[in-house]
Amino acid sequence: MTWFWITLGITAACYGAVIGTAALMTLAERKVSAAMQYRYGPNRVGPFGLLQPLADGLKFIFKEEVVPAGANPFIFKLAPALTALPAMLAIAVIPFTGVIATYEGTEILGSIANPDIGILYVLAVTGIGVYGAILGGWASNSKYSLLGGLRASAQMVSYELSLILSVLAVVAMSGTLNLHEIVAQQSGWLGWNIFTQPLAFLLFLICSYAETNRHPFDFAECEPELVGGFHTEYSSMKFAMFFIGEYTAMVVMACLTTTLFLGGYLVPFWPDAPWFVGLAAFGAKTAFFLVLFIWVRWTLPRFRYDQLMHLGWKVLFPLALLNVFLTGLFVSLGSGGN
Amino acid sequence: MVVVERKELSFWERIYFPAILKGLKITVSKMFAPRFTRQYPEEPLPTTEVTRGQPRLAVNEDDTIRCVSCGLCEAACPAYAITIDGQETDRFIEREPERFDIDMLRCILCGFCEEACPKDAIYMSNELELADFSREALVYDIEKLKRPVSALQDRIDYVKRINDRWQTSSST
Numbered sequence: 063m064t065w066f067w068i069t070l071g072i073t074a075a076c077y078g079a080v081i082g083t084a085a086l087m088t089l090a091e092r093k094v095s096a097a098m099q100y101r102y103g104p105n106r107v108g109p110f111g112l113l114q115p116l117a118d119g120l121k122f123i124f125k126e127e128v129v130p131a132g133a134n135p136f137i138f139k140l141a142p143a144l145t146a147l148p149a150m151l152a153i154a155v156i157p158f159t160g161v162i163a164t165y166e167g168t169e170i171l172g173s174i175a176n177p178d179i180g181i182l183y184v185l186a187v188t189g190i191g192v193y194g195a196i197l198g199g200w201a202s203n204s205k206y207s208l209l210g211g212l213r214a215s216a217q218m219v220s221y222e223l224s225l226i227l228s229v230l231a232v233v234a235m236s237g238t239l240n241l242h243e244i245v246a247q248q249s250g251w252l253g254w255n256i257f258t259q260p261l262a263f264l265l266f267l268i269c270s271y272a273e274t275n276r277h278p279f280d281f282a283e284c285e286p287e288l289v290g291g292f293h294t295e296y297s298s299m300k301f302a303m304f305f306i307g308e309y310t311a312m313v314v315m316a317c318l319t320t321t322l323f324l325g326g327y328l329v330p331f332w333p334d335a336p337w338f339v340g341l342a343a344f345g346a347k348t349a350f351f352l353v354l355f356i357w358v359r360w361t362l363p364r365f366r367y368d369q370l371m372h373l374g375w376k377v378l379f380p381l382a383l384l385n386v387f388l389t390g391l392f393v394s395l396g397s398g399g400n
Numbered sequence: 401m402v403v404v405e406r407k408e409l410s411f412w413e414r415i416y417f418p419a420i421l422k423g424l425k426i427t428v429s430k431m432f433a434p435r436f437t438r439q440y441p442e443e444p445l446p447t448t449e450v451t452r453g454q455p456r457l458a459v460n461e462d463d464t465i466r467c468v469s470c471g472l473c474e475a476a477c478p479a480y481a482i483t484i485d486g487q488e489t490d491r492f493i494e495r496e497p498e499r500f501d502i503d504m505l506r507c508i509l510c511g512f513c514e515e516a517c518p519k520d521a522i523y524m525s526n527e528l529e530l531a532d533f534s535r536e537a538l539v540y541d542i543e544k545l546k547r548p549v550s551a552l553q554d555r556i557d558y559v560k561r562i563n564d565r566w567q568t569s570s571s572t
C-alpha cells in the first residue's frame with residue numbers, strides 16, 4: 063500500500079510539473095516573441111502576466127464548440143485527445159532525477175516507471191501523436207485541414223526515421239534502452255553524449271522540431287497556405303487540447319534531449335549530488351531546450367515543403383545512417399578489442 | 401530581358417548552420433533593446449492643444465455657463481449628437497441651456513460645434529477616454545460637459561490664434 067502512495071505522489075508531481083511547464087510555455091512563447099519584436103507581451107493578468115495561461119484556459123472553456131457540417135463527429139472529437147494523450151504517456155518514463163530515497167531495500171527513482179525498454183516506449187507513444195493531426199484533419203471535412211493532416215503524416219514519416227536512427231547511435235553506445243542507465247552511462251569528464259555523439263545530437267535536435275511540428279517545420283498548420291492546418295475547424299476546449307498536446311510534446315522532447323544527450327540529471331563535477339540538485343540540473347537543462355524551441359521559432363522562416371522533404375530524406379537520413387554505421391563500427395571494434 | 405545570375409552557394413551557406421546561428425544572435429540581441437509598446441492606461445498618449453478630444457462646455461470663473469442656447473452647434477453637428485433646450489435667465493445674456501446633451505456615441509469629434517459657436521462656449525477638450533457599461537450612460541448631460549475655462553485655456557488660445565490668422569489673411 064505504501065508503494066501505491068509513493069507511486070501516486072511521484073506520478074502527481076511529474077504530471078503536474080510537465081503540464082504546468084507546458085502551460086507556462088504558452089506564456090513564455092508570447093513573452094519571448096514579444097521581447098524579440100520590441101513588445102511586452104501579456105503582462106496584465108497576475109504579476110508579469112503569470113496567470114495568463116489560466117485566463118486563456120478559462121476563456122477556452124467558455125467558448126462555443128462548433129462541429130462543422132459533414133464532419134465525422136466521433137473521430138472529430140477523438141482527435142484532440144489522441145494528440146494530447148501520447149505526449150502525456152511519454153512522461154511516465156522520463157527520469158527527472160536519480161535515487162530519491164530507499165524504502166524497504168528498494169530504490170525510489172525520480173521517474174514514474176523505469177522499464178528496461180524506456181526509450182523504445184517513448185518513441186512508440188510519441189509516434190502515435192501524429193494520428194491526432196491526421197484524424198483531426200480528415201474528420202473536419204475541410205480541404206485545408208485534410209492537407210494539414212497529410213503533411214503532418216508525411217513529415218512525421220520522413221523525420222521520425224532520422225530521429226530514431228540518431229537515438230539508435232546513442233543506444234548502441236550505452237548498450238541499454240533503460241533511460242536511467244543511459245543517464246548513468248554519461249557520468250564522468252566529457253561523458254555527456256553531446257560530446258561523444260555531436261552529429262546524433264544535431265540530428266535529434268532538428269528532428270525533434272519536426273516531430274513536435276515546430277518552426278521551421280510547422281507544415282501541418284502553416285498559416286499562410288492552410289489557414290490553420292489540421293486544427294482549422296476546431297474551437298473551444300478541443301482546440302486547446304491540440305495546444306496542450308503540442309506543448310506537452312515539446313516539454314517531453316526537451317526532457318528527452320536532456321536525458322539522451324546532456325546527461326539528464328547529472329550535475330557536472332559533482333558525481334554524487336543529492337536528488338534535488340539533480341532535479342534542478344535536469345530542470346535547467348530542459349529549460350534551455352524549451353527556450354531554444356521558442357527562440358528558433360521566432361528567428362527562422364518556415365521551410366518550403368519540397369525543401370523539407372529534401373532535407374529529411376537526402377540530408378538527415380543519410381547522415382543518420384552514416385552516424386549509426388560509424389558508431390556501430392567503433393562499438394564493435396571497441397568490444398572486439400576487449 | 402533580364403538574365404538572373406543564380407549564385408552558387410558555398411558549402412557553409414548550404415548547410416545553413418552559420419546563418420541560423422547568426423539569426424539566433426540577432427533575435428536574442430533584440431530581446432534587450434528598448435521596447436516600443438506604450439503601456440496605455442499607465443502611460444497615456446501626450447495631448448496638445450491641437451488634440452481634438454470630446455467637446456466640453458466652457459464655464460466662466462463666476463460659475464456661469466457661456467452657452468446662450470442658440471442652437472447653432474446643434475444645427476452644425478453632422479452626427480446629430482447634440483440636443484439643446486433653452487430657458488430664460490436673469491443674466492445679461494438672457495438665455496442659457498436648460499438641457500444640453502451630447503451623445504458621445506454619436507459624436508465624431510469633428511469640431512464643427514466648436515467652429516459654429518458664436519459665444520466661444522463649446523470647445524474640443526483633450527479628454528479622449530470613453531467607456532461605460534451602457535449606452536445611456538454615454539449620453540453626457542450638461543453637468544458632465546461643464547469644464548472651467550482654465551481647463552480649456554490652451555485650446556481656447558489655439559482656436560483664437562487660428563481664427564485670427566484666417567481673418568487677417570482675408571481682410572488683406
Ligand code: SF4
Nearest residue numbers: 477507508510511513
Ligand atoms: S464634435 Fe462634431 S459630432 Fe461631436 S458634437 Fe461637435 S459637431 Fe457634433
Ligand code: SF4
Nearest residue numbers: 467468470471473517
Ligand atoms: S453654438 Fe455655442 S452658444 Fe450656441 S448652443 Fe451651441 S454651445 Fe451654446
